[in-house]
Amino acid sequence: MFHTKLEWLNTLKPNFKVLPLKERLLCGIGALLGLMISSFISWYVLGDFNAWYIAPMGASSVLLFAVPASPLAQPWNMIVGNSIAGLIGVTCALYIPNLTEAFSVAVALSIFLMMSTDSLHPPSGAVAITAVLGGNVVHQLGYYFIFYPVLLNSVLLLIFAIVFNRLLGKQYPQIAQVNTRSKDPTPTQKVTIQPQDIQDVLEHQTELLDISEYDLQKIILEAQDKANARMVSDYLCQDIMSKDVICLHAEDDIHEALDKFKRVNLMSLPVVNLENELVGTLALYDIVEWFKRAADPRASWEHLVKQIMDRKVVTVKPSQTIQDLIPYFVEKSFNYIPVVEQQKLVGIVSRADMIAALNQQLNRL
Template sequence: MHEVLFVSQFSSQWLNTLKPNFKVLPFKERLLCGIGALLGLALSSLISWWVLGDLNAWYIAPMGASSVLLFAVPASPLAQPWNIVVGNSIAAMIGVTCALYMPNLTEAFSVAVALSIILMMSTDSLHPPSGAVAITAVLGGHSVHELGYQFVIYPVLLNSVLLLAIAIIYNRLLGKDYPQVAQVNTRTTDPTPTQRVTIQPQDIQDVLEQQTELLDVSEYDIQKLILAVQEKVNARANVPFTCQEIMSKDVIRLKQTDDIQVALNVFKHMNLMSLPVVNEQDELVGTLALYNVMEWLQRSIDLRGSWENQVKHIMQRQVVTVRPQQPIHDLIPYFVEKSFNYIPVVEGACLVGMVSRSDMIAVLNQHIIYLENKKH
């Protein structure tokens, strides 16, 4: 019995060594990935058929592999638009060339895949399904060989662009950043404030340059992960203040039915850049920034904008809020990375206070003084 148990445990451990260290997504996310691939392949296939008509090679199998990357792992560097379009085009061109000038099929598709890998890596357009595109160009039969270099334009480039367009729309609808932005700090090319005092992008680049293997993770994702880890580390070291302990309770606010001119006067006299907006029940319904008012002034000469006369017509309805009992370290990313000036504190839906950047600075200053005194 013990021998059977030992063998079972050994087999389980051995199997685990074969598995990738890969996060298993919740069922809902896995379902959405599958639905995305279904829609992407079906729609791009139908459009290709409609454009190309009776052409036998109106759709190619490697698009199925591309759909795995575009819909299941859109954050992968191998799934970016440049990779699918340029990678597939390079592979198709090399595959057609090898098919034309190398009569031995085994030699032709082997050389085609090898050259495709070298050129894709040289142009930073590596896309694994492109290897199958190169093989399809060689082994695709008479219908593909008859196309010659037209195979690069259609069906390869046409299929790639259609599938890519659907992937961009679908991922955006799900709230995913695809294609990925070039860097974490979207305001400037500088590192974020947290990065300046911890691990900077240049540090990551220096380490990646020493790697001899290609990692299927972007520098952008590494930066995001490090920032998220840094937030958790900071949370453990922070003072245990809650929002209700440092918030301002006497908050200047606008009513959603206030005239916009009234709001402009408030901004002028209070020297503020933005204000919370509430309804008659004092529930937070939005926020109004000074630039919203300035944009309204520019539109006021246009007859199409003449109906806008109340705060609710131009306010922003999406507002980041916190709860009174929420620890203040939850707010740090908004003030540091996103440059918020204040965050409303709500209980239920009612506005009960405001935590500003100056409130956070005061707390952090007090904490620094405490640590200095503790040293002495």
């Protein structure tokens, strides 16, 4: 009987992961320091002003320090959401005499406008109520309430949250995509579940999801069904190639090319002309050799990429199967092969793309 009651209680719990003790303590310490520091600065700026800090910031700190990966905790949501709620709350307080009606309408309108501007932030509902029920001190501020304490508190707490989370090695604010090098999916995503698959599934969801582990598993399973339907027995180059290609231009200065190599951490890059036609490749090795002979008067005229690049380039067409590429990657240790259509560079197939595709084919055997 007791065991049955426990099972029933478990159905009421969210399917959230319980963090280790250290992580839980760090979340609490972050909120403690964030609220203390931003509160002190607000007090210092506003002096003995009675409303120098507002209670909704406590709710915001839960999101910023405990679940910074949540869509509801991102800077846009906090700043825009709190501003909208403050504006609506002050307006309702000024023009709706009945307090119950005023804060009810304020919260309802704030939710609608935050969802319309993709800035939903749950603590903003409390900001709207504070604007209505905050008493004479808040009412006397009028629309200045939006700037202080609302925006002042929000910005200060947000700045500390960014610094604190970065110091812990957490990515905050969240980046828009997994692949930070280009706009393309990662090599693994290209041959399994792509971001577009997940977006297609989300479009059919009627609820606004603040993603939990259970929700993510459900989305991935449905997205996998779509990916399986797309799978073919043989991949073509166009199926796995990266279209957002990092490349050099023939007229680039060699020093500029070296700077790009440093930024992208690659050993070789394709070279195109003004018409985006592939005209060669340049390896970091070629730049090293150029520096070695820089003192030679016969090489003093070389200062552009086109003057030191390799003009003999192995290319493939988008419609070729990836099996045609295997000898180049295996026997000649190519890092990538440009994909060309009508002489224009349309993509590249990298060694990582090939490994991911071949691994996927092995898994289906």
